[in-house]
Amino acid sequence: MKKHIWVIAEKRKGTLHSSTYELLGKARELAFKMPDTLVTCVTLMNRSLTPEERKRLSEQGSDVILNLVHKKFKRFDYLSYLETLNNIAERFSPEIILAPATTTGRTIMPALAASLRTGLTADCTGLDIDKDGRLLQTRPAIGGNIMATIKTPKHKPQMATVRPKTFTPLAEKYSETGIYHEIIPLINTSSKTKLVEFQEISAEQKSIQDAEIVISGGKGIRKPENLELLKKLAGLLNGTVGASRPLVDSKWIGHENQVGLSGHTVKPKVYIAAGISGAVQHVAGMQTSEVIIAINKDINAPIFDYSDIGLVGDAVEILETLYNALTSLKEEISDVGNSQRTV
Amino acid sequence: MKIAVLVKQVPDTDLVKLDPETGTMIREDSGNIINPLDLHAIEASLRIKESMEATIIAFSMGPPAAEEALKEAIAMGIDNAYLICDRRFAGADTLATAIVLSKALKKFGPFDLILAGEKAVDGETGQVGPEIGALLGVPVFSYISKIIEITDHHIVVEREVEDGKEIWKSDLPSLLTLTKEVNEPRLPTLNMKKKARRLEIETLGCDFLELSDTNVGLKGSPTRVVKVSTPKIARDAVIYEGKELEKGIRKVIELLRPYLEENHEEAHMGNS
Ligand SMILES: Cc1cc2nc3c(=O)[nH]c(=O)nc-3n(C[C@H](O)[C@H](O)[C@H](O)COP(=O)(O)OP(=O)(O)OC[C@H]3O[C@@H](n4cnc5c(N)ncnc54)[C@H](O)[C@@H]3O)c2cc1C
Numbered sequence: 001m002k003k004h005i006w007v008i009a010e011k012r013k014g015t016l017h018s019s020t021y022e023l024l025g026k027a028r029e030l031a032f033k034m035p036d037t038l039v040t041c042v043t044l045m046n047r048s049l050t051p052e053e054r055k056r057l058s059e060q061g062s063d064v065i066l067n068l069v070h071k072k073f074k075r076f077d078y079l080s081y082l083e084t085l086n087n088i089a090e091r092f093s094p095e096i097i098l099a100p101a102t103t104t105g106r107t108i109m110p111a112l113a114a115s116l117r118t119g120l121t122a123d124c125t126g127l128d129i130d131k132d133g134r135l136l137q138t139r140p141a142i143g144g145n146i147m148a149t150i151k152t153p154k155h156k157p158q159m160a161t162v163r164p165k166t167f168t169p170l171a172e173k174y175s176e177t178g179i180y181h182e183i184i185p186l187i188n189t190s191s192k193t194k195l196v197e198f199q200e201i202s203a204e205q206k207s208i209q210d211a212e213i214v215i216s217g218g219k220g221i222r223k224p225e226n227l228e229l230l231k232k233l234a235g236l237l238n239g240t241v242g243a244s245r246p247l248v249d250s251k252w253i254g255h256e257n258q259v260g261l262s263g264h265t266v267k268p269k270v271y272i273a274a275g276i277s278g279a280v281q282h283v284a285g286m287q288t289s290e291v292i293i294a295i296n297k298d299i300n301a302p303i304f305d306y307s308d309i310g311l312v313g314d315a316v317e318i319l320e321t322l323y324n325a326l327t328s329l330k331e332e333i334s335d336v337g338n339s340q341r342t343v
Numbered sequence: 344m345k346i347a348v349l350v351k352q353v354p355d356t357d358l359v360k361l362d363p364e365t366g367t368m369i370r371e372d373s374g375n376i377i378n379p380l381d382l383h384a385i386e387a388s389l390r391i392k393e394s395m396e397a398t399i400i401a402f403s404m405g406p407p408a409a410e411e412a413l414k415e416a417i418a419m420g421i422d423n424a425y426l427i428c429d430r431r432f433a434g435a436d437t438l439a440t441a442i443v444l445s446k447a448l449k450k451f452g453p454f455d456l457i458l459a460g461e462k463a464v465d466g467e468t469g470q471v472g473p474e475i476g477a478l479l480g481v482p483v484f485s486y487i488s489k490i491i492e493i494t495d496h497h498i499v500v501e502r503e504v505e506d507g508k509e510i511w512k513s514d515l516p517s518l519l520t521l522t523k524e525v526n527e528p529r530l531p532t533l534n535m536k537k538k539a540r541r542l543e544i545e546t547l548g549c550d551f552l553e554l555s556d557t558n559v560g561l562k563g564s565p566t567r568v569v570k571v572s573t574p575k576i577a578r579d580a581v582i583y584e585g586k587e588l589e590k591g592i593r594k595v596i597e598l599l600r601p602y603l604e605e606n607h608e609e610a611h612m613g614n615s
């Protein structure tokens with residue numbers, strides 16, 4: 001009989017979220033190391049998946065798509081999610097269940113694990129298969145100072161959550177067509193709770209996890225006013241501002257902008273750390289960025305060990321220089337653009 | 344209204360070590376505090392009690408030293424507390440912890456409302472709350488930033504998620520995991536502290552809770568730590584210092600330049 005790895009899809013505003021594809025990529029890699037194993041993407045939606053969505057899920061690594069359809073699944077609904085997932089997990093008995101460590105995943109996965117009386121590892125940064133075919137789950141422990149590898153030796157399913165932006169989706173398309181199942185679950189319990197209202201946050205600023213450029217400040221930027229400079233620079237580059245924990249603790253900026261172990265994990269194309277020392281807990285949240293630029297006046301700051309480019313000097317002065325130079329560059333570009341358009 | 348608050352004692356610093364054999368934490372008795380988010384859970388229960396008739400009981404599973412955390416909870420104003428403590432509970436993962444705590448909640452319950460922190464600063468899993476909810480079969484509302492309304496039969500809460508705020512109404516019993524947005528915890532008064540110090544906290548063990556050895560502690564934990572390592576994630580930075588700095592800045596400008604143009608194109612598309 002075939003074994004199954006499940007990825008519980010994450011949705012945002014009714015469509016599939018990028019963290020789903022990141023996990024599918026990893027699940028595919030794991031499945032290659034386990035004989036006879038299929039990757040199943042489990043979606044909970046209030047509608048059928050479109051042909052485009054199905055195609056994308058197959059390309060990104062699913063062998064099977066299991067779409068659970070119910071009007072209760074417009075947004076995450078604890079009781080109906082738990083009842084449904086518990087039922088199908090008992091029926092199909094997957095080897096492994098993975099889900100993004102979002103507010104949804106971090107709520108439903110522990111509840112499901114407890115219902116199934118199995119183990120769960122939170123916020124894994126590494127997943128692998130050992131020689132016995134069991135899942136190795138690696139996560140930062142004790143404030144990020146060490147990494148612990150955890151196994152669920154005897155229980156099934158083996159369960160893990162993974163923060164968004166930890167893994168990368170498959171570089172090559174896996175398959176064009178997968179098996180598509182749609183199930184309409186019967187739900188009994190959900191009348192006890194009701195979503196009365198939803199207030200969407202204004203998407204004024206790009207979420208820090210989706211930004212291609214993150215410009216983060218630490219205590220070395222000295223004054224809260226200097227955050228304005230970071231914001232201006234981020235605006236110029238279509239990026240977002242991040243911060244180390246002390247800035248958030250001092251209420252200079254909101255927690256949604258904190259990068260690190262107790263903040264967000266980010267994986268932008270370019271990460272700039274200005275006046276940040278590079279404590280392990282901060283590094284834990286940005287180490288997978290493509291290019292890391294550190295600005296620090298202390299050449300011995302640990303952040304330089306985690307960077308590709310290091311600028312030794314005053315963070316505010318250097319950011320100002322960058323801002324001025326990039327502003328003039330932008331004017332030049334738009335002049336050229338305008339003249340080309342008038343031609 | 345009967346309220347249970349789950350309180351975990353955590354190390355004050357990040358100086359805890361791991362036992363290389365079992366991979367579990369070695370705790371030192373000194374410098375322990377109440378998990379910061381659990382203070383918000385205690386505060387939330389006290390505010391409910393100020394608005395209606397309520398009894399609040401705190402539960403903590405931990406070593407004998409965790410008694411201190413419970414005394415502090417009592418000093419803040421809760422009615423009673425139980426320390427769940429047995430050598431056989433050692434090495435518990437989140438499921439084994441949740442099994443023990445949910446058993447205690449059944450024994451002293453039923454509770455209308457169960458309050459937990461969103462996560463503990465030491466393990467940082469945030470799993471114990473939802474696991475207990477599932478074991479007790481009560482609805483779980485995580486990431487709660489506001490308790491809007493509470494009566495003997497239902498609760499209205501605000502849940503903060505990635506794309507906004509959800510307002511949920513739920514029948515009681517329910518379990519909530521709270522974020523620090525929910526309130527500002529009070530400080531215990533000196534008088535209350537004195538009173539709490541004299542108090543004897545009742546300790547509950549495996550036998551009292553009618554739990555078998557195989558369900559608790561390391562034995563009852565489905566997960567095992569198989570390896571611990573110190574990560575080395577270094578890159579080779581090219582460092583620009585002193586006279587070289589200007590060159591470094593030019594390099595960074597070149598690197599960032601494409602993102603300006605992208606921005607520029609988008610702006611044009613928006614205009615046309
Ligand atoms: C359980 C736990 C979780 C944590 N989670 C996080 C987390 O999510 N995110 C996080 O960031 N931290 C986290 N921390 C805190 C972390 O350990 C560090 O304390 C924090 O990252 C330090 O922030 P910082 O680099 O801004 O400040 P500091 O460590 O004080 O560093 C300031 C740096 O600025 C430099 N500097 C000073 N003046 C200038 C100047 N004029 N120009 C340029 N450079 C200058 C200094 O040389 C120094 O390197 C956590 C800690 C624990 C225990």
Ligand SMILES: Nc1ncnc2c1ncn2[C@@H]1O[C@H](COP(=O)(O)O)[C@@H](O)[C@H]1O
Nearest residue numbers: 349350404459460462463468469470471
């Ligand atoms: N040993 C424990 N005793 C009492 N409450 C606990 C214990 N462990 C966890 N909790 C509760 O569960 C929450 C989340 O903890 P954790 O899952 O360890 O991050 C904490 O904020 C506590 O409210």
